[in-house]
Amino acid sequence: MPEGGKVTTSVILAAAGASTRLRAEVRKPYIEVAGEPIFYHSLELFTSLESLLEFVIVVHPLDRPDFTRNYGAQLESLPVPVHVVPGGEHRSESIARALDAASADADLIAIHDAVRPFTEPAVIRRVVARARETGAAIAATRVSDTVKAQGRGEGSEAPSIEATVPRRGLWFAQTPQVFHADLIRRAYRQFGPDPDATDDAELVERLGHPVSLVEGGRLNIKITTREDLELARAITAHVRGARTPG
């Protein structure tokens, strides 16, 4: 990491998920919201980042052939190079491939879910700034609801509560998750790829390196279910309505 000098950031966009929960005709990142595919909204969030070096998009192998044909022109209008990488068997393997494809010149690696198109650019800047300082930082939001633990060994047929879990100090991990490039590469070499790791910070945590938490806001939602998609359309319509002049 150059002292006080120019820092460069590679942004990895994770778009390779199988979308099994949504059961849509096209995979989630390609569903259009407000006239653009969701992944493109997510990409655009990073274009104002001063340190932006490149995008690495991990797509589902089945989507790879159509990807450049469908979106090539759109991607060329972006201010930095875009590399497209076919994803692996699971999320962690996809990110490992993206890390291999990212430039060796990148000081920071920012990993973002392609289906998280509402992250505020100010949040992105804060996570990047914090990661630059501490080595690792993620957007996250405090758990404010009451959490219940279901009885162990129960099926999903008729679940019941075993205990109320103290929520104090609990956060939900979101993205972006931003790391010094050498740190996240070391974490993946040592502990990854791991199908059980639900985010990238987890592998860095295993190295014993502290990962900072930056408030990401409750609108930084991940579009996972059909209801989320409805919500996304509602948010976009609302935000657009509020922002459109006259």
Next chain:
Amino acid sequence: MPEGGKVTTSVILAAAGASTRLRAEVRKPYIEVAGEPIFYHSLELFTSLESLLEFVIVVHPLDRPDFTRNYGAQLESLPVPVHVVPGGEHRSESIARALDAASADADLIAIHDAVRPFTEPAVIRRVVARARETGAAIAATRVSDTVKAQGRGEGSEAPSIEATVPRRGLWFAQTPQVFHADLIRRAYRQFGPDPDATDDAELVERLGHPVSLVEGGRLNIKITTREDLELARAITAHVRGARTPG
């Protein structure tokens, strides 16, 4: 509980929260969304319940004088009697007062957050049916995000992750929370009111009585922050747009 016969349900609407998080001019339940105050949307969700006996609304003591003046006419149009009770120092004390005010004839007590106006009536019916069967049931939704525990003893200035928490079997409690009337009254006599109890199920759990979990859906949100309010307006505009014929 009458065997197979007619069951009656008292609905307690918790509207006494101090709304400190929203810092609005009026308390959250009274903010208008789509032309009606939020609490009224929440009340209306229960009017199609076959077993409905009465509403007990717990309001903030400061709101008590204006409440009947502002909403009396609206409340009279509801199909069952409405009792208005001033709230206590904290949520649990407010519910204790509402339980005292509820009819001794109620077989079931359903407790619902006034600021949860999007619960689907089908969810309400399912929770009521399950509570009738098992004694206690709540709407809840599975935790699908990665959960991180913040390091102990850290301030909110620069929090960092201590561990990733296994999310399997974790649920968020929502409302409605529905109980056999004698069970919830016993739980409150024995363990309540308790300022640390973040929901009513917790007191029933302490009795050792199983509390069933019923999938409440992710749109069953609680309007807590200004962002939630934005989201609520967006959802309402969207749902209205979709439902308005022609």
